[in-house]
Amino acid sequence: MRIGLIAMSGVRVRNAELAALGVTLPQFVSRGKVIASLPSLGLLTVAALTPDDCDVVYRELGEVRCDAPLEPFDLVGISSFTAQIDEAYALADRYRAAGVPVVLGGLHVSLMPDEAAAHADSIVLYGAEGAWPQLVADFQAGRLRPRYEGLRAGVFDSPHYAVPRFDLLAGREYNRVTVQTSRGCPLACEFCAASLRITSSYQQKPVEKVIAEIRAALAVRPAPFFELADDNTFVNRKWGREFLRAVTPLGIRWFTETDISIADDDALLDLLADSGCRQVLIGFESPDAHGLDGLDPRNWKKQRSARYLESIDRIQSRGITVNGCFIVGLDNHTPAVFEMVRDFVRQSGLLEVQVTVQTPFPNTPLYHRLRREGRLPEGRYWDRCTLFDVTYQPKRMSVEELESGLRWLFGELYNEREFLRRKRQYMEIVKARMQPGAPAVTKTW
Amino acid sequence: MTRSPHIEAEVRALISEIARQDASLIRSDEDLVERLGVDSLQGLQILAGVEKHFDVRLPDDDLVHLRTVGRIADRVQQLQHGGRS
Numbered sequence: 001m002r003i004g005l006i007a008m009s010g011v012r013v014r015n016a017e018l019a020a021l022g023v024t025l026p027q028f029v030s031r032g033k034v035i036a037s038l039p040s041l042g043l044l045t046v047a048a049l050t051p052d053d054c055d056v057v058y059r060e061l062g063e064v065r066c067d068a069p070l071e072p073f074d075l076v077g078i079s080s081f082t083a084q085i086d087e088a089y090a091l092a093d094r095y096r097a098a099g100v101p102v103v104l105g106g107l108h109v110s111l112m113p114d115e116a117a118a119h120a121d122s123i124v125l126y127g128a129e130g131a132w133p134q135l136v137a138d139f140q141a142g143r144l145r146p147r148y149e150g151l152r153a154g155v156f157d158s159p160h161y162a163v164p165r166f167d168l169l170a171g172r173e174y175n176r177v178t179v180q181t182s183r184g185c186p187l188a189c190e191f192c193a194a195s196l197r198i199t200s201s202y203q204q205k206p207v208e209k210v211i212a213e214i215r216a217a218l219a220v221r222p223a224p225f226f227e228l229a230d231d232n233t234f235v236n237r238k239w240g241r242e243f244l245r246a247v248t249p250l251g252i253r254w255f256t257e258t259d260i261s262i263a264d265d266d267a268l269l270d271l272l273a274d275s276g277c278r279q280v281l282i283g284f285e286s287p288d289a290h291g292l293d294g295l296d297p298r299n300w301k302k303q304r305s306a307r308y309l310e311s312i313d314r315i316q317s318r319g320i321t322v323n324g325c326f327i328v329g330l331d332n333h334t335p336a337v338f339e340m341v342r343d344f345v346r347q348s349g350l351l352e353v354q355v356t357v358q359t360p361f362p363n364t365p366l367y368h369r370l371r372r373e374g375r376l377p378e379g380r381y382w383d384r385c386t387l388f389d390v391t392y393q394p395k396r397m398s399v400e401e402l403e404s405g406l407r408w409l410f411g412e413l414y415n416e417r418e419f420l421r422r423k424r425q426y427m428e429i430v431k432a433r434m435q436p437g438a439p440a441v442t443k444t445w
Numbered sequence: 446m447t448r449s450p451h452i453e454a455e456v457r458a459l460i461s462e463i464a465r466q467d468a469s470l471i472r473s474d475e476d477l478v479e480r481l482g483v484d485s486l487q488g489l490q491i492l493a494g495v496e497k498h499f500d501v502r503l504p505d506d507d508l509v510h511l512r513t514v515g516r517i518a519d520r521v522q523q524l525q526h527g528g529r530s
Binding site: 223253319420426427434 | 492
């Protein structure tokens with residue numbers, strides 16, 4: 001049996017002015033390319049969970065053309081971001097019309113199961129662990145069910161866990177290879193549409209399994225840059241220190257997402273600096289406490305905001321750069337937020353910055369609140385869930401003010417002059433940590 | 446101006462440490478990014494180390510264009526002699 005696993009990989013900004021601007025903004029474009037070129041770890045995991053008697057073909061599809069011939073498969077599995085889900089449905093419809101059964105999975109499908117079910121012979125909710133092997137067995141026995149539910153806890157336990165099929169990436173070009181160490185995040189921000197929505201609690205993969213996956217990826221792709229596909233890697237500090245001690249001897253370079261509290265842990269930061277970690281991505285969301293009010297149930301980010309600058313400095317002084325993420329259009333944001341973000345970035349010494357617009361992904365707490373408040377369009381708007389298109393009525397500014405403010409901020413932050421300024425600022429941080437008069441070869445970061 | 450072997454050796458040693466590469470394998474004219482796999486962050490750390498060690502300040506343009514041991518050494522030598530080119 002030949003199974004085709006297809007990842008949709010062509011998310012595009014819909015706003016024409018932003019799309020045009022993106023072409024001219026060096027750092028904005030480079031981050032976009034990185035995101036667009038990540039392999040689908042979810043489907044590599046599905047491939048690993050597939051019985052050995054099946055042939056698995058992994059494909060990435062940037063766009064769906066109605067006239068393109070369909071690759072022949074006995075069963076097709078498709079995964080997609082929300083922004084490209086309509087194209088995924090169109091592809092699924094074409095396969096089904098040709099008599100090929102289709103399974104849909106991924107975050108959007110878990111959030112909108114009934115919608116997805118209309119375009120599939122079967123859907124998989126949550127992760128593939130605990131669902132996919134049974135689905136394949138049922139399909140082979142001719143009794144495929146319309147819906148399977150993966151595990152929401154214990155996803156990394158035997159026998160449900162499998163090392164992703166990194167061998168399927170051989171011969172392809174990628175900027176980064178992804179490895180997951182956890183699912184979920186205890187902060188539970190209102191807007192979040194990430195793995196938090198498919199887990200019942202924070203799921204932590206044992207260190208030895210993470211290391212085994214990294215070794216498996218290294219066997220296929222020598223010296224790749226690794227991206228930990230987590231939403232918040234260092235929630236468990238004991239695990240974090242154990243992981244960092246284990247990954248350091250591998251000599252890899254890597255990137256991950258975490259929260260600002262790592263700045264409180266000197267021992268962790270020292271281990272992080274020595275482990276090959278090049279950058280941590282942290283969601284600051286807003287430069288001021290007022291903007292953060294109500295963003296998460298415990299107002300955790302609001303409480304931390306007074307120490308944002310100090311925390312960034314503590315992390316970057318180790319030579320680890322911080323990619324600071326900001327969301328504009330939060331309910332307490334007025335048009336003043338754009339200058340506030342620019343000024344914060346300049347003051348902070350952040351080497352890299354990512355600015356997105358608040359996006360009410362379907363069935364998130366943010367979506368339901370805005371729906372109740374009558375601030376969402378009547379119909380579906382999934383194709384505009386790109387993180388750069390405005391899809392709702394902001395509370396303290398107009399849609400036009402949010403769109404034009406975002407363009408202005410991009411122009412301010414993503415230009416060669418600002419990029420050089422941030423590089424210079426980072427170099428001064430690195431130099432300040434070096435010992436005066438130390439020989440050049442002394443490692444000080 | 447003839448390139449100073451001493452400066453070049455120190456630049457090479459610094460790059461070797463940061464990029465975790467054997468110094469003897471780093472050629473003077475080899476592109477650090479394309480041939481040695483130095484990433485953008487390591488590049489900035491190398492240039493920061495150069496500034497600190499040689500007590501010079503590189504022009505901002507150099508943060509983009511200095512990508513070989515030889516060119517870095519030449520620039521350090523020029524700056525130590527009070528000129529840019």
